Amino acid sequence: MLNYTGSLIGQIETARKLPTLEFSERADAALETGGALSRLVELVMRSQLPAWFRQVAELEARAVEICTFQTHMIHGLLQTDPYVRAVLGVLDQNNLDDRTAVRLARQRIFEKEEPPVFWMVLSEAALYQEVGGRETMRGQLAHLLSFEQNPRINIQILPFSAGAHAGLQGSFNLYRFASDPTIVYTEGYGSGHPTANPDTVKDCSLRYDHLQAAALSLKDSAELIRRVMEERYGEPGDSVA
Template identity: 85%
Template sequence: MTHINTLDPGASPLDYYGFELRRYREAAGLTQRQLGDIVYCTGSLVGQIETARKLPTLPFSERVDIALGTGGALSRLHELVMRSQLPAWFQQVAELEARAIEICSFQDHMVLGLLQTRAYARAVFGVLDDTDLDDRTEVRLARQRILEKPEPPVFWAILSEAALFLEIGGRETMREQLAHLLSFENNPRVNIQVLPFSAGAHAGLTGSFDLYRFASDPTIVYTESYGSGHPTANPDTVKDCSLRYDHLQAAALSLKDSAELIRRVMEERYGEQHGSGGDPVA
């Protein structure tokens, strides 16, 4: 267990966050319990965050910033803390996401992480391993804040139709997830297309991949295998994957038709079902 009197602020971003939280709290003359009362949590939770045993959430950081007059310091630090909690092999990818001006993603079997709801992400992470499920889910959701920046990247996402039918987390979770996809329908910077089953053989049969484009740096292609990620700027690979993405977009449904399919699956497959007498069926 990490003790507050031995916490090393240089050990990790999480340790630095805890060190700074304690410093700001003590400068304000507040106990952990008093600060907890102000920001609507327990003093025990404040203590766990100060000793790097618990991840801070963004709402917690924002409330503490206001309560202690930090000028937003902890909220700004929160993004770095969340990124540091990603698997080491994925941290570089999160940095690419944060810097890119355009992201093009193809996902061949499920909804990709940047578009997942909390319940969907928990269901994905919970397969065979439910340890630290809340924290792991929070870390994934923190990546999605790149879409909320003042100037977010232009995001193109192509999902296989299979992702709409693979029932992850149950019917309610899937209905919420598909509704979340539809929430971007009028957002010109988040564009979601569905690759229908009727497309048959297509340019993405070799697997999922992402393209990250930047204002001045070379384009990066990212692919993933079990427990490892593979970013590359190799010109031949970038050229090949860019061509594949163009063909996937051509084979996918239009933005409008994609939204209509998502809506139809949400209502017909995951909507409220009724028995023959018209009463809802659980």
């Protein structure tokens, strides 16, 4: 009835493998649950995140606006499947399919009836950091360009020519809510640091304003992404020059 093997179903039933949304929808139809399993997928995925990151996923899910500055890598909410695999698989290939699915599931916040407004100021360096190879990077940059006409997902590139800037201390996120205080989030190796400290929030908000001012416009940012995609990563299947 599900068109899945008994072995796979058994692994999902015993929590050795994560259910995909498609699997859950088919199981709902077969078991006539009224969509109960599909509604639980997001919770299941979030429970598989590292314990220190679960609070951040909850912040992402509740925020009305997310502002992020990234120094060397595309933010997880805009990463493609191959890019995620390349990032997560650097030192650990174990359960890579499930870990990739868990990260990609966070992107479902953009499918909500009222999705958050997302701003990303991205260092130009991240366009040249060849994560996963040329085809992966071409697909990732094409994915960024797919949001050009989406007013809720905005991408600005901080060019090398900006020189010294307000984000030299590293990447950070700002989460803004309808009625709760703004949260600043920074990350280290294997740990995350969310804070609502008013002085930290004020400082990082000012820094973000200056980063946006120093960054290229949305239109010029898209043009730079397109140029790097074509000139550095070429057409699919091209040989390396």
